[in-house]
Amino acid sequence: MKIEFDVVVIGAGPSGLSAAYVLAKKGLKVAVIEKGEYPGSKSVMGGVLYMNPLKELIPNVVQLLKESKAVERNVIEQNMWLVNENSVLKIGHRNQKWKEKPNAFTVLRANFDRWFAKQVEAAGALVIPKTKVEDFIKNGDGKIVGVKTTRPEGDVYCKAVVVSEGVNPLLTMKAGLRKKDIGAKDVAIAVKEIVDVPEAVVNNLFKVEGDFGATIEILGSWSEGMVGIGFLYANRDSISIGCGVLIEDLRRKKVKPYELLENMKNHPAIADLLGDYRNTTKEYLAHLIPEGGYYAMPKVYGDRILVCGDAAMLVNSVHREGSNHAITSGRLAGETLLEAFEKGDFSEKTLKSYYDRLNDSFIIKDLYKYKDLTGTIEKNRHFIEIYPDMLNNAATKFLDVDGTPKGEEQLEILKMIRENRSLGGLTLDALKLWNSVR
Numbered sequence: 001m002k003i004e005f006d007v008v009v010i011g012a013g014p015s016g017l018s019a020a021y022v023l024a025k026k027g028l029k030v031a032v033i034e035k036g037e038y039p040g041s042k043s044v045m046g047g048v049l050y051m052n053p054l055k056e057l058i059p060n061v062v063q064l065l066k067e068s069k070a071v072e073r074n075v076i077e078q079n080m081w082l083v084n085e086n087s088v089l090k091i092g093h094r095n096q097k098w099k100e101k102p103n104a105f106t107v108l109r110a111n112f113d114r115w116f117a118k119q120v121e122a123a124g125a126l127v128i129p130k131t132k133v134e135d136f137i138k139n140g141d142g143k144i145v146g147v148k149t150t151r152p153e154g155d156v157y158c159k160a161v162v163v164s165e166g167v168n169p170l171l172t173m174k175a176g177l178r179k180k181d182i183g184a185k186d187v188a189i190a191v192k193e194i195v196d197v198p199e200a201v202v203n204n205l206f207k208v209e210g211d212f213g214a215t216i217e218i219l220g221s222w223s224e225g226m227v228g229i230g231f232l233y234a235n236r237d238s239i240s241i242g243c244g245v246l247i248e249d250l251r252r253k254k255v256k257p258y259e260l261l262e263n264m265k266n267h268p269a270i271a272d273l274l275g276d277y278r279n280t281t282k283e284y285l286a287h288l289i290p291e292g293g294y295y296a297m298p299k300v301y302g303d304r305i306l307v308c309g310d311a312a313m314l315v316n317s318v319h320r321e322g323s324n325h326a327i328t329s330g331r332l333a334g335e336t337l338l339e340a341f342e343k344g345d346f347s348e349k350t351l352k353s354y355y356d357r358l359n360d361s362f363i364i365k366d367l368y369k370y371k372d373l374t375g376t377i378e379k380n381r382h383f384i385e386i387y388p389d390m391l392n393n394a395a396t397k398f399l400d401v402d403g404t405p406k407g408e409e410q411l412e413i414l415k416m417i418r419e420n421r422s423l424g425g426l427t428l429d430a431l432k433l434w435n436s437v438r
């Protein structure tokens, strides 16, 4: 028997599920094929999930998420820690507004993706787990008319395919939309542990209560000069702690990702915060993050095919925004296909409007804005190697009360800054940064 759907979505991550939700809500026959045991079983994220893209899809999503306990804590405070070997400079923002109007929740993807998949099923789509899409089925003209799966007699036919396969773009390449695999400078490897911490202790450590939570991003000495960021996120009764660096950097430095995480966990600021809870690991996870940005995007549309989320390289690593881009790109792919169904035309010409929609959205605008930032930092390692250290040393000198008159203290700080970076160097760095984000 020929199995036929209107649309096949490959991958039940945030991008695929969003596309499926939009299409199924309008009555189309949609199959979401997921290779994992269940949606989310293979997913890793820090993870901070922003609400805005989901609200555009499901208006009462915050209430539904809270009722179902599919999210961990409502993030009301975000912090950035700049560390050197012995000290930490902390910058943070806490906002009462976020208590009433949540901006983001911390999540564990195994819970969130499963919840999202249930909403997609309730909208009418069929979610098929434990099944891998291996290739496309093409007709005599070379047009995609379905997918081949690992199931016996598992060919599934359709009018259009949404590729939301995540960071490993095997099918995107098979479709000819990406010419070669993503390079080591375009992808970061992230390792993460979920450590068991009683709810009351999480509240105490992050100075929050009830369902509220906080996040900490960590930049500086732990990454040994590699381009990377660490994080500590408050979950309900656990903490997510992890870090990610570019694969190219790891290869160059010959360091293992888990060594870096240990490095970070042993930093005095983190050791002081977590104490023995650093060793209550209940899950250890590793995953790739596509960080190539604007320049590394594949072609995202073709005859009868669209590419969303990580498969399309839609991650803004500067703002740790990936899942929200995935959700929005999935929605836009779904809306593009709805129009194509109305017209009865699934040609590349019609589906190009997905790319136009992405271009008009914050996603491409943001990726374009930061397109040169990683390159600038890669070429100017001292941004990571010198500045966190210099700022910490300046703070120590400023705050150490050791009998030095304040005027002398300030001169010493200026001298210390000049020893690390000349006035010309500082100005040049400011210009380089400004040029790569303006």
Ligand SMILES: Cc1cc2nc3c(=O)[nH]c(=O)nc-3n(C[C@H](O)[C@H](O)[C@H](O)COP(=O)(O)OP(=O)(O)OC[C@H]3O[C@@H](n4cnc5c(N)ncnc54)[C@H](O)[C@@H]3O)c2cc1C
Binding pocket: 010, 011, 012, 013, 014, 015, 016, 033, 034, 035, 036, 039, 040, 042, 043, 044, 045, 046, 047, 048, 049, 050, 131, 132, 133, 134, 164, 165, 166, 167, 171, 190, 191, 192, 242, 244, 287, 288, 289, 308, 309, 310, 311, 315, 320, 321, 322, 323, 324, 326
């Ligand atoms: C450590 C880490 C921390 C992160 N932190 C954040 C954060 O705090 N905030 C944020 O917004 N983003 C974060 N991200 C990024 C975010 O996780 C991704 O951008 C997001 O998951 C992309 O969603 P997606 O649907 O495109 O891909 P994925 O979530 O990767 O989903 C792809 C799905 O496709 C399935 N699949 C793949 N190939 C096939 C196949 N051939 N057949 C069937 N199924 C297939 C996979 O099993 C998977 O379920 C983080 C990522 C990592 C690794």
